[in-house]
Amino acid sequence: MLRIPHASRTFGAALLGRLSYGMVPLSLLLSVKDATGSYAAAGAAMACFGATSVTLSPVRAGFIDRHGPRRALPPMAAAYAVLLAALGLVTAGGGAGAAGLTALAAAAGASTPPLGPVMRVLWSDLVPPGLLPRAYSLDSVAEELLLVTGPLLVGAIVTVAPATVGLGVGAGLILGGTLALVTSPAAGAGKGSRATTGRAAGPTPGVLRGNRPMKQAVIGVAGVGVCLGALHLLVVAFADEHDAAGLVPWILAAMSAGSAVGGLAYGAVAWRAPGTRRLPVLAGALGLLLAATGLAPHPYVLLGCAALFGVFVAPGITTAYLIAEESAAPDSRTKAGAWVNTALNAGSSTATAATGLLIDNAPLPLCYALAALPAVLAAAALALAGPQPRLAPAKSRRLGRAAVEAGRRDEEEDAAQRRVAGEGGE
Template identity: 60%
Template sequence: MLSPSPVSSRTPSYAAVLRTPHAARTFGAALLGRLSYGMVSLSLMLAVNASTGSYSVAGAVMALYGATSVFLSPSRAALIDRHGPRRVLPPMAGIYAALLAALAYATWRPGASAFLLGALVCAAGAFTPPLGPVMRTLWSGLVADRELLRRAYSLDGVAEELLFVSGPLLVGVVVRFAPPAAGIAVSAALILVGTMALVSSPAVRGTDAAPSDGRAAGRDDAPAGQRLLSIVGLRHAVMVTAAVGLCLGGLDLLVVAFTEQHHRGTGAVSWVLAALSAGSAVGGIAYGAVSWRASNRVRLPLLAAGLGAAVVGAGLSPGVYVLAALAAVAGLFIAPALTTAYLIADESVGAGSRTRAGAWVNTAVNAGSSVGAAVVGLLVDRLPPAVCFAVAAVPALLCAAVVTRGAVSRS
């Protein structure tokens, strides 16, 4: 049964996380760099559209950027596991920032070449520094207690959620006073400054030669990613987060379709998605503050199932206000599910593979989100909204059932 265990007065708190030596400095630097990711997508889309005058080119450029950034994430993380963040992150961030600066220059005025922009975004996506996985690996080194580590991961997940809310707001401020390309330039500065501040932290010292772990080794002749995914716990975490991503990617598009069907403007979309993010933030904070008796591997499929059930319920909403309320309920499960998946990834491998393991979870949710949006986009004009919401929820519900059955059969 999933229930919180009694919390003693000595239960670690979020304040205790930030009081850990070097934690606040390291976390702050990582958040500064990760704010770049909250700004860059919208900045790129606006700048490319303004420069080329084509939504099709803007969409294609964003797809190329997302594909290279997401699918090469485990490879970049493998470099960090092998050589350490202090050796890999500075040149990676420097090249990435330089490519963003080139994109800002190319899109500052109308007439940019679509071919040139495509080449630049592919290169930029290939060098995107994996600051999220690196920070989660550093949390494992900073925090020894597992309860405190869960709170650290919850705090990290909620902060990341807020960055992706505040990032577009900052872009809105920038474009009031400058061309959209200025947002790309700001993103370049943020990633460079944040990364350099991160690698200068004392918490990063001694992480340059983390040995590979026997649990992640498997067969010596197998590819590294295959060896990692042969670990049952990590494989389940990746499966569930991919399903969560599929669900969320479809949900974003369905909110737009729902509000249009109910003759509401784009402002209603923003409110519903804000409710989803707010629910995720509240859920993440509450989840991290409670000590649970059930293990991470038991909780993860239950959280995914809760998300799926809430999305099914959202499809039955009679109006936008009810949809916003149910989106907030769905959000309650998002940050806890991702936090739990990252914890499983961390505990499934050793120190020499943690960045890669976290990157696989990160890749799964982002790739799932892209695929979910594409699939629902094909269905939204052909099926009733309630059916589309149910289809979007199926991956989370189905994967939760499969993972739960696998866990039961192994026990």
């Protein structure tokens, strides 16, 4: 993937900016808690930051689709960086009101630049259609590792400096990564780059309206998000029950390692079944594994289960993004990817809140089973619905090129026959 022209520069710039996403949440939480002395205020600020970031993601992506990354991304990144810097300055000063910090956090979340969806659109322009699953798998694995690396960097920062420094570093990363991304030659096509893919152009009334594959991607990835959000809290509860709190980071790291291995292996396979058939299998496997994990007799067994669980995480996310890319209209690719991202994060956040209530009121194995139920039900619904009959984009493009080539050959044959006929007449 990285040997493809402009790929390494573009992908590196996107990863630099996206590292901010791994650092900012923990930095914000710690900064607000230190400034107000209240976990409730910190939680409220985080909730508003996450809510505006997730719910407005398709809106921001729509601006990218309409105006192109070079015009739309820099203002978003500048606003996001300024608001993060303001949060850092206000919290560093101490004595800040919880309401004001929450409002600033909500504004920062609303302006988060959608670097992930933009990079996936650029991947589809950079690589041949047959390599797109491999590119998306690489992207999903890298994003997973960034989300692990970000909090570790914040942990290193707070050992030598205030947590507000993490907000400043996050602001610098997003600004530098975005500027590097939009100056890459791959982003030069901007608005209208879809023409290079051979798909018909033209506006559509909505990403989800009348688009069954896109709805299937959203439902399936929401089930993946539910499993992810629930597992993080369930692992903590399991470790507490077995007096093994020190194993929690290792268990979560095992899940991330499994996801990396699964994502890279998944991208290396040339799958024949369409994504709309693969996604329910992956979501269902995640749900069943989560339910089975609740029966683990020992934390070390749970560690192995988490690693196996992770093997299906990156493939599930990758498949949802591939379905979105294949089914999106020419002028809504970024928004389609943003909807997948929104569904994933919404499922994770909702599951985290619901799982907290379950743990307080039900036996732990039952909590695992109930948390797994939405993913299993989503997988069953998608499997019963079946894929919508349609040509995959790669196949459509192959057929389109074949038709053009056949027409050209026919014209050449007709011209040759006319020349022969003319020569015979003479």
